[in-house]
């Protein structure tokens with residue numbers, strides 16, 4: 001792995017959120033930080049105050065600018081003692097990184113979910129494409145839980161070893177991430193849309209939407225001890241889907257979009273025992289309006305592809321669902337999913353930490369403009 005300053009826990013990680021990149025840097029001492037892209041500076045600040053009371057920094061930069069410049073520089077100072085007057089800090093130090101945006105077809109994507117704090121086996125699997133990797137997707141339950149801030153390091157260890165901060169990462173939260181005393185701080189350590197864990201993203205000609213099921217059991221489940229209100233959280237995402245549909249010309253119908261993906265930790269279109277009504281509305285809005293080509297999921301600790309109308313299609317899948325993470329702690333093995341994405345089709349390979357493919361499937365997208373699919377479109381709009 002690339003050598004990094006001793007104050008950094010890992011390389012920076014470049015997350016795609018909406019039309020921005022959030023460059024996040026975990027640190028092991030008190031620092032202030034900003035980045036330079038081209039001739040513009042972007043700060044980790046709170047209303048003009050450089051933040052230092054945090055073990056992670058986030059600098060949000062315009063996607064188009066970093067795509068154009070293909071490099072960024074992280075600047076930082078160590079804060080020896082923050083005072084009301086005459087704060088003591090180090091000289092400015094810096095770290096430069098190149099960046100490779102998605103500009104070509106096909107796009108090589110590796111999908112990892114359910115690492116549950118394991119790093120080595122998921123990283124070994126994630127090396128399937130080697131230097132040709134264009135986009136890493138971390139799709140939930142990368143930490144085992146949020147009971148200790150140290151668990152969040154697994155996210156950064158995996159992302160840094162596979163991307164070096166030089167290619168984009170898409171991140172989605174899993175149900176185990178909602179557990180523990182730091183679960184309410186999870187948003188501080190991960191990319192979000194102003195605190196929201198569901199958002200759209202655009203990387204090159206690939207558009208996607210990250211949806212978040214939250215927990216996998218009813219809010220009243222005894223294990224949660226009255227700390228969960230995911231039912232309402234899931235319902236809010238019906239409104240979010242409607243917002244995305246209302247602004248489709250800036251989203252999935254924007255100029256240059258060739259691919260439309262859904263990223264969601266839980267394959268909500270399966271028979272899961274909760275939220276049939278809400279998940280049916282998600283599926284309906286996706287399938288009738290957004291028309292995604294592929295949905296990538298984890299959670300089941302298995303590797304398979306569910307076709308529309310197949311035995312796992314419980315509520316009307318909007319597209320083929322790829323469930324791509326299979327783990328075995330006993331055997332220290334991990335299976336992730338390598339997707340080679342073209343505008344009209346994709347190749348899906350479930351590959352293990354020995355880079356052995358255990359399942360392969362070619363999918364042809366239905367990029368039709370069949371208006372009959374818009375029938376009853378106002379049912380939920």
Ligand SMILES: [Fe+2]
Pocket residue numbers: 114140141174175176265298299300
């Ligand atoms: Fe899960």
